[in-house]
Amino acid sequence: MSEVPQEEEQKKGVSRRGLIIGGGVAAAGVAGFALLNRGGGGNAAGDCVTTDLSDTEATLNMSNWPEYVDEDDGDYVSTLTTFEQETGIDVTYTPDVNDNVEFFAKVRNQLGACQPTGRDMFVLTDWMAARMIDAGWIQKLDKANIPNVDKNLISSLQGVGWDPNREYSAPWQSGFTGIAYNKSLVGEVATMDELLTRSDLKGKITLLTEMRDTMGLMLLAEGADPANFTSDQWGNALEKLSKARTDGQVRAFTGNEYVNDLAAGNIAACVAWSGDVAAAEDENLVFLPPEEGMMIWSDNMIVPVQGMHKTNAEKLIDFYYDPVQAAKLAAYVWYVCPVEGAQAEMEKIDPSLVDNPLIFPTADFLASTHNFMALSEADAAKYEQEFADVIG
Amino acid sequence: MASLQRVFGKNSAYWLIGPAAVWLAIFFLFPMLSLLTTSLSDPAGSPIYGYDLTWRLQNYFEAISDYWPYMVRSLIYAGIATLLCLVLGYVLAYAIAFKAGRWKNVMLVLVIAPFFTSFLVRTLSWKLILADNGWLVESLQWLHILGEDGRLLATPFAVVMGLTYNFLPFMILPLYTSLEKIDPRLNEAAADLYSSPWQRFTKVIWPLSIPGVVGGTLLTFIPASGDYINSDLLGNPNTQMVGNKIQTLFTDASDYPHAAALSVILMVLIVGMVLFYVRRAGTEDLL
Structure with a gap:
């Protein structure tokens, strides 16, 4: 009999102390909360740019849209494989952008909190790329590393309102x-x-x-x-x-x-x-x-501030602005090729595509297309x- | 208790509660607080620059007035799916518990077998089966069960069917455990006392299986009413459930406060309904 009250006592103790602990946790939660919940916080100063590890790590993590790159098939060697062979950079290519807003929701917490997303480069449509640049989430590209872009970017895509000198972005395809x-x-x-x-x-x-x-x-x-x-x-x-x-x-x-x-x-x-x-x-x-x-529209390659392999990313950008590779990619994906000189290269790959307005639109054709308001x-x-x- | 004290010392209770409490504090309490404060924040903020907590209760009223049809639809679809699961599951659980003999374990494994593949893949494969030009739809059209333009995919039928299919095992397992515990001699005794098979079911089996019925319906109804995968893959824009709405508010509209408010409302509604249901069923002691 004498043991019962003791246990009773102990039970009470637990609940009383439990209450205090619980209350403490809750209070700490509420207090620490405002911080947590702020979410975003654009880093306008660009102060959370990470160190580039490209010198020591030959890797690149890239997120792109599905069906947006050529793939190895029998004797056909894809552009991406060629890039890997030429540079020794191991590219992890993930087609996980299915929708701009959805992708934004996926990465915005890390980007806002200045944490890595595990991606060195993503390909997003103009307005979303603009939004991320505005928020200070995107690194400037080093022009010295991407000479092909300066040389070969088609004129209609050179100056866009949201990135007038193409300092942050390079079109993948339009x-x-x-x-x-x-x-x-x-x-x-x-x-x-x-x-x-x-x-x-x-x-x-x-x-x-x-x-x-x-x-x-x-x-x-x-x-x-x-x-x-x-x-x-x-x-x-x-x-x-x-x-x-x-x-x-x-x-x-x-x-x-x-x-x-x-x-x-x-x-x-x-x-x-x-x-x-x-x-x-x-x-x-x-x-x-x-x-x-x-x-x-165009989809643009951009490097987030926490992308740790920026130089590798720039190598890839430069590679895809080589007209030979650009023509090869365009012949496969059938999107508008942003690279000058690719049309001439296309002659060697598939002459029937040289005059295809969906890949190489003429100025007249472009005049009948529309942009969405900024x-x-x-x-x-x-x-x-x-x-x-x-x-x- | 005494032996536990020997192992863990005097404060054994804390040792035992501790891990779960820490786990819950981190993975339940914190997200919950985040959800609550977001739901009371000013929707004028943006996901980029954050939301200000202004204790804006209007979010709740706006969420209800704008999105109540989604809530109602969710409850109806989940309700129908739960009823279907109950009917299908009860029959099967009864058969496994009383009639399966040495096949009992095999059948139980078969009930659980679908869990070996992912929920998403299983739902996607229904998309193939129900496809407009698939063999199923074409056979049904040939039999004139479906009209010329009739289809199964992207209809409420497909959504409810998907829910029923996906949550059926959650109904069968609790039903089986409570049916299996029933002493068959009670049934025999009732028969000896001249009760008809129907009376034996309503007076003996059913009352004794109530704990399983309550457990099964809760495990089916709660996840089904918050589900959005089935409606997303098998439905159309007019079959969207509240889970889809919450998802589009978060991802497409970037309207976190209303999405959070809607989530809280759904949660409160379900907890309320569950408490009412459990009281009515007289099974509080099961919780």
Whole structure:
């Protein structure tokens, strides 16, 4: 009997002390919290640039979009393998960028807190690259290490608003956003209006989760200029999108994965990026510019402040600005090649591609394409929020 | 207790609670605090420059008024999936517990077998099976069960089916454990007392299996209502569940405060429903 109270006593002790400990932890949590939760904090001063380990470590971790580089195949030696052989740098190439915003969410905590993401270089679309440069998360490239870029970057991409002298970025490829359809399932889909309203496409189309791609085309269909639109025009375009969604016309909003569904016949038509359709190597898939016009964009190689192999990254950039390699890559991925002289090299690889406007667009062709307006951080947040509310 | 004291000394309780408490403090309490403060922050901030904690309760009202349909849809889909799991799982668990004989262990292993491959891969493979031009849809169209334009993928049916498929084992295992504990002689006694098979089920088996039913439904309903993979892969924009909305708010819209508020609301709602359910089922002592 005498043991019971003792145990009782002990139980009480535990709970009392437990309470104190628990309270302490909670208090510490709340106190330490404000700090933790601040998240970002742009490092405008660029004070968290890491030391470059390229001299001692011959490695490079690169994140890129899926289906965006050539691969070894039998006798064919890919550009990446050639680079590895020539430089002895071991490249870990990860196709883990499926959507700019999604990728941003993946890395923003580390970038904001000045911690390494494990990546030395990523390839992001103009507006996202601009956003990261603004936040102070990107290192300046050393021009001396990338002479080919100075020499060979095509003139239309030389001065961009967000990086006037290309100090931080070098385009990987450019491309167009238009319409793709599977001709074994449906007839030609020539306009966005057809895509969004034709009854034989009901539940058989996908649009992109990239706001600037999908809304750019929606704005064009609305008769607006994506590079300079009013909030009324935005509202109208968004409403049209919302209606197509509620009507069940839209099957999904996707990243890069739409290609598989298009080839498998789960969807009949979609908003697509120009090179993907060609890369799928399926003769039933057709890419065409909608009658109202196409969107144009570039994806850019950038090195984060905590990228530890900047010189290696620069070697890779320089390598891909060699016209021979650039032509080889373009012949494989079918995106717009940003390298002057690649068109001449293409003659040796595949003469049929030399005059392909999707790879080497003429000035006239480029004149019919559109950019998306540069948005302030606040406007971008507002538009992205409204777009996200519509797509689900 | 006494023997434990010999091993760990007088403060054995602390030694025993300690590791779990530290674990929870780091991996549960901290994230939870982060979630709560984010949910009360000013959405005018951005993920780049951070959010200011302004104790903005409106986030909650806005999240409810803007996104309640997603919440309702989640609860409905999870509810249907849980019911389907209960019906399918009960029959199977009953069979394993009472009728499987020497196949018992084999069948249990088969129930768990799907866990050997990843959740994502299994859900993706349903995408292939249900594909618009796949054999299943084409056979069903040929049989006129589905119309010419009928499809399975990207429909509510596919989402609920995916949820049911993915969470079924979580229903079967607790049901099996409580059914297996029932003494078969109770059933025989009821039969000796002239109760019909149906009465034996409703008066003997079912009441004794209630702990398994409660455990199984909770283990199915809670994860199912927060799930977003099934809706993402098998659904369409009009079948989005609250998990999808939280995900798009975090990733696409970069609206962390509302996403956090929505997560807290979902959590509170589920805890509330669970407490109510457990009380009604009279099984508080199980928790």
